[in-house]
Amino acid sequence: MYELPSGAEIQAIITTLKTSAVYYLPEIYLSALFLVLILSDLVFRQKKNQLLSIVSLFGLTGSLWFIWKQHSMTGQEIFFGMYVIDEFAIFFKYFFVVSAILTVLMSMTSDELNKRTSGVGEYYVLVVGMVIGMVMMASSTDLLMMLVSMELVSLAAYVLTGYLKRERRSTEASLKYLVYGAVSSGLMIYGFSILYGLTGETNISEISSVLLSRGYDPVTLMIASIMILAGIGYKVGAVPFHFWSPDVYEGAPIPVTALLSVASKAAGFALLIRFFYVAVPHGPDTGAFTPGSEWLLLLMILSVTSMIYGNVVALWQTNVKRLLAYSSIAHAGYILLGIIVMDELGTQATLFYLISYLMMNFGAFLVAVTIANKTGSENIEDYRGLGRRMPLAGAAMTVFLISLVGLPPTVGFIGKLMIFSALLAKGSVFVWLALVGVLTSVISLYYYMLIPLNMYLRESKQPLPDTIRSGMLPQLVTAGLMLLTLYFGIFFTPLSDFARYAVTLFGNQLY
């Protein structure tokens, strides 16, 4: 049935692979780092934790250079259309590497990881593995590649979540993450198989052209879209695919929680944007729903329910990590708003919001680590009276939370402003979406401000020492993130230019 390729064809394939490898350097470099980390974990016996974290820190920083080199190679389609390099992908590559660097810094300071486990050897290996997966997610343009890279991220994340394996909650979190993850990726694969059956193609731009030229059955396409959305929705943690996130965020070690809530979510959004903008056809006018384009309606439902559910349920939370979990569900809703707009302004707003989310969420989790190291608690009640005793942590936490609410003069305010103004510029039904966004932001003010309230205005029940000292490194990183949050809240032009520069998907005229 199938003929074997001739010698000349094999030669041509090898040539393509060789030329493609040049464009694949960041990923190759990260894979090499992955191997180096495994080897140094095996070779070195003493002072391993320090060494491995420093190696991964420098290694990840080095990969930024390789990603920077890719700016001159954009517009390339490599490995037979499996993979592309465009500004959009490069933006996300920076994003993932930076968040991994912050995670490594946070892990170095976390007592939870360094004291309570037998060793953190594999920990950094898995973090780097997750970064490789996420970097590939942002660039892949083939269903197969999307699936493989997404599974790479998931598999590493399952293990990282359960890394504190002697602790009940960490173990339980990893089981819950695993079960939900396995089910949703199963659904996604089934959706992919239906989409393949409809078109006979696995490349997303070819899928789109076949769907448009040959026509399709809207119901079948809808079923496939919903199943694929289940897989991606699970990654971004939007309602109704959010069930795992509060438990997993609470149980996982705090640095892992931060990585999951920022980087893994952003990877999901990268995939969502690329897949739905390119593969699934949508009408010329996004306001009118042509058959098959109902996925925009689906995203609207997802976004509105996420904003309402996340913000309302967060009101009752007493654990800081759980509170941030619900807040991250709500933020998934806000980011989805930017995606729904489906024009240049909307995508720019989405990317900007992701950067601001990186700063403020990592900052909040970093303060949570610092406080958990000192008090051994993540309960909001135990934050009482800490503002005076840990001045930097208190001030920084307040800034990050103000930014998460979306009040000036922080970067979170600019992010929300950009998303809402993109919605308003579009008009019609989008204005109502913006209204829901504004109203739910008001609700969020209450539960975010509960933390500074406890820190500054309420006195703790147990006697605490007058000043609580924390290490040099966490203080530096916290202060840096706080200053950046404030700085970009006022001088946001470089970031928004960066985001606008990144709004180019490979070879597709979207707008």
Add this chain to the structure above:
Amino acid sequence: MDVLFTIGLDHYLVISAILFGLGLFAILTRKNAIVVLMGVELILNAANINLLAFSKYNGGMEGVMFSLFVIVLAAAEAAIALAIVINIYKTFNTVDVSSIDSLKE
């Protein structure tokens, strides 16, 4: 009667849909973590049948490649899943999903 005796694309799709349904049923009703994971395997295999059938009738090789990758991913996932389940059993002395609920309000 002709439909029953000549195997066509529909036959494969029906089998795959039945497998998918059984897998989903197992996931939704069973409490045992291992059985839930078996349900996931059923869904993955349903997708594999779909891919192979479409590949046969569409005439491309992509579906075959895809299903090979799905098999490998299923194996990798099973390895990690079983490790986590063993860890769960060591900590909780049970693999019943409904009784593992220490993370709650």
